[in-house]
Amino acid sequence: MSHSQSSRTALLWHIGVWALFALVIVVLPYIFTSSSSISMMSQMGVFIIFALSYNMLLGQAGMLSFGHAVYFGLGGFFTLHAIRAVNDEVWQFPLELMPLVGGVGGLAFGIIFGSISTRRAGVTFAMITLGIGSMVESSANMFTDFFGGESGISGNRVTDVTLFGFSYGPSIEVYYLIGAWTVMAAVAMYLLTKTPLGRISNAVRDNPERAQFVGYNTTIARFIQFSLSGFFAGIAGGLFAIMFEIMTAPNVGLVQSGAVLLMTFIGGVGLFFGPIIGAVLVTYMHTALSGFSEGWILYFGLMFVFMVMYAPGGIAGVIYAHAAPWRAGLLWRLLPSYLLVLLPALLAIAGLVAVVEMGYQLSLAYDPSSPIDLFYMQINATSLWSWLVALLGLAVGIAGVLATARVVRARWAGVNRSMQATGAKT
């Protein structure tokens, strides 16, 4: 009785969370109405699906892939070829379902390449995926009919063959198409984690030897997970193709594969919603930062390295670590120490940003002595004083962080002790 009741509350809670997710997607264009923000939010949807599909490998099955864009990109190419076929009136297929073409394409190549790569695990698997990724990218030169050579393949998404009567010409209609697919794909991937396959994948990730002893074939579990992940990556690629109406060879390449690894890891691989945070954050920062800084890749790289070293659970992991103190009502004991770290951390970041921006000014700008706008100031990169101040800020900031981090650690130790004493769940 009480068991069925608690499972029913859990079910309602899940439905509620997903309904909220869908509601946010529906409401967002009413808050951010500019065409650039609608384009950015559409990209976020695409990359949420892509990053979630990537996490089916890295987070759920412990498979580090350097070639996941293969399935994303090929899915996009298949979708665009299908759209062109509808353009040429040799095929009838509604645009709303076009991402499925990409999904099937991604699944097909996931099955082909997965049968090779998933026989191995760990670092060797990573190497094989890198090799396959490079192979597919360089084969774009050979199969110019499919990849379209240097200029890529383009099509027109307004096909007049639709289910619901929208033309999908305006970007807001494309946004809602992407949003609908994002919710469907995310729910499907979430439900997959609850199936026996999802559980076996976790077992294969945590302890392949023991999973084998229990009687599961780890290779087959990895293979199925890999193929399905290719399917969802293909859907994301299909939506990408619909949105941009063009696919080029780099879309299957290593840079794109690296980007999805970056956003998934920054978001957090340990929890299902981690990659959603990562996709949203990285897409936002990419759009926002690349506009006014040459160094956004460097900032991303530094952030990634920092997270690998100090927060391997990503942003979602950091958030989740505070769930237990929050439930125990002890969060207030941590917050003051965070404020204490925040000040020197901001100083260090400001110093770093100043050093990096001045460096780019010196190496890339046409006139290095022209002042840069930074922190509401005009900074001259050729002046020794700017460098001294920036480096001093960086050094003092780092020293301050190192000193105050001790306070945070001490507070955490205290909170953990209290929680153990009261028997709270950690």
Place this chain on the structure above:
Amino acid sequence: MRPTLSHFAVAGSPVMLESIVFSVLNGLLYGMLLFMLASGLTLIFGMMGVLNFAHASFYMLGAYCAYTISSYTNFWVALILAPLFVGFLGALTERFGLRNVHKHGHVAELLLTFGLVYVIDELVVLIWGQIPVNYAIPPSLDFTLFTLFGTSFPAYRAFILFVAIAMFGAIYLLLVRTRVGMIIRAALSHPEMVGALGHDVPRIFTLVFAFGTGLAGLAGVMAGNYYITEPGMAFSMGPIVFVVVVFGGLGSLGGALAASLIIGLVTTFAVSLNYSIADLLAAVGLGLDGANIAGGLAHIDLSRIGQMLPYLMMVLILIFRPRGLMGARES
């Protein structure tokens, strides 16, 4: 201009022979450059189990450091100092980066070096700018060594071959014949025992990583002025070096040498022999129609397949011989 079929029909004529001789020489050269990179990568993997994703980035750093050092002094000083400096950066990376994530396993180490690729590649742009730098071959080596069939062979290429071979000999002797090499090899297989004997195993790992990245730096010094020193040079070299290491067998120095030479020769030949399979078939009297799929595939030039060939070879060897050419063990 595209060579015509008649070249093929009269194989053995001077034109064909010249093409083959120079393809062999250039293939060997490219192979030895690949080996200079691959040897460091495979050493680090063999000793520490760490696959250094940023290896080609250290190679690029080597080229840029050599450019800066040689602009103040000369090439010979750079040849010595730049690899040492890159090795020092490698030591810092190991000491303050890899050692901290070691407890999270090899995947975390791989991720760290993956992040370093972004950081190093961007730092290079930050310091030296986007456009290629003028890192030139030293005047003392800038002459023609010999001329064959009217085509000249520069002395610098011979110098690269010489350095690469000397490097292989030195590494081999160091690992097999010296006490240091013995301790390093022992630390790989039995780290606890080596530690119990009083050796500082973490320091050995730092030294191995520094040594491996230093070798990558040396390759950068040699290749930076032979090719072009520009921010894209790491990205163009990185994946192919991984192919070499996997193809030869992870951790095997001899395998890396064999794989470097094979891949160097194969890619050079594929580019220089600009024929398609259809041309070959036509030469033996089999015509193929370009309209169907098999015909379309056969009409693709070998030079276009050449870029893909190494990766295809790697995938094939992983299917049929997963431990690579000379790998001691799987994965």
